[in-house]
Amino acid sequence: MSSSRRHWLRFGLAAAACPRAGLAAPEGATQAPRNAVVVGQTLSLDAGRNASAVAVRQGIETALQVVRLNGGIRGRPLWLRTLDDQGDPEKATQNAQRLAADGALLLFAPLGDRCASAVLAEARRSQTPLMAPLSGLARFYEAAPSGVYPVRASAAAECEALWRQAKALGMKRLATLHLDDEWGQSLRDDARTTALSLSLAQPMSLSVTPGSPAQALSPLLERARTADVVLLLTGGPAAAEFVRQARRQGLRAVIMGLSSTATELLQPLGAEAYGLQFSQVVPSPWSTSLLWVQQYQAAFKATFRGQHLSHLSLEAYVSTLALAEALRVAGPQPTRDGLRAALSNHSVELDGFSSHYLDAEPRGSRYVDIALVGHEGRWRQ
Known part of the structure; x- marks a missing residue:
């Protein structure tokens, strides 16, 4: 000890x-x-x-x-x-x-x-x-x-754990939802690097401009229909709205998120948070x-x-x-x-x-x- x-x-x-x-x-x-x-x-x-x-x-x-x-x-x-x-x-x-x-x-x-x-x-x-x-x-x-x-633990370690989970479940078509700014791009790069290290295909990038209205998510939701899993790299209003619309439109992709997104999403989503998976950096x-x-x-x-x-x-x-x-x-x-x-x-x-x-x-x-x-x-x- x-x-x-x-x-x-x-x-x-x-x-x-x-x-x-x-x-x-x-x-x-x-x-x-x-x-x-x-x-x-x-x-x-x-x-x-x-x-x-x-x-x-x-x-x-x-x-x-x-x-x-x-x-x-x-x-x-x-x-x-x-x-x-x-x-x-x-x-x-x-x-x-x-x-x-x-x-x-x-x-x-x-x-x-x-x-x-x-x-x-x-x-x-x-x-x-x-x-x-x-x-x-x-x-x-x-x-x-x-x-x-x-x-x-780093966000890269979180991405690796989530991608391992996706791979174990046979999910091959990956996507990330991130803000189009310095910090969101850094997290996107972590997600890409760790996916490639696990011999997975490069994740599809779903980029959101900070402060975008809800309707700006429509083309992203359409693209997400081809994904097996979407990893949320942001927990702001855009991510909450993405989950809501994904649920209501019947998207089949599993939705995961980094630990930093959980607190911001659970309260606004309420019952619609059911089934979301998050990495956690503590027991x-x-x-x-x-x-x-x-x-x-x-x-x-x-x-x-x-x-x-x-x-x-x-x-x-x-x-x-x-x-x-x-x-x-x-x-x-x-x-x-x-x-x-x-x-x-x-x-x-x-x-x-x-x-x-x-x-x-x-x-x-x-x-x-x-x-x-x-x-x-x-x-x-």
């Missing part, structure tokens, strides 16, 4: 007795304690209206219970300062600049391809480490330059076989009574544990340079899940599973 695994499993299920004891501080909150280890985050708070951001926030606060109960970071509290970017990349850049200038040890868990990419650019400019971007874009998994430490949040997931469940339910567990909150939870481990191994007085040194060739391991930053190997986790949306939105994984 690795030292990180021993450390974070030590506290048992005690988090259930300590609701809402975390130290996640949104903008305007009380200043960090004098001896706190301060980490910066930019996230779309949006008064709780962004479902994905809410799930991320819940996962982080749940993990902070675990960190606190384990004595913090070598006896010091972990303080996460969060600024609201409202999902706007420009505001995310401004927030990252402000956090870096104010001395945050690292930037943590920006959400979404656009905002995370904006934070990455600022992290590189200011030489501030960036950990656990909640995006699978290829740029976060490059071995160089150092200073970027993904925790979750089932309802698992009863993994101790650390049980601990997440206990802490979450104590902190957010009546709220629902989710894959995204579990992803944020394990990312926060990885953050705390990185700060812990960086020494009693962690610095940005010390963090880089500590994370070189370092890994975090929990039962059934690992994430690493090993030289000459893919960074982050390789964990990818596939989950099916069942009746009443219940997951089968």
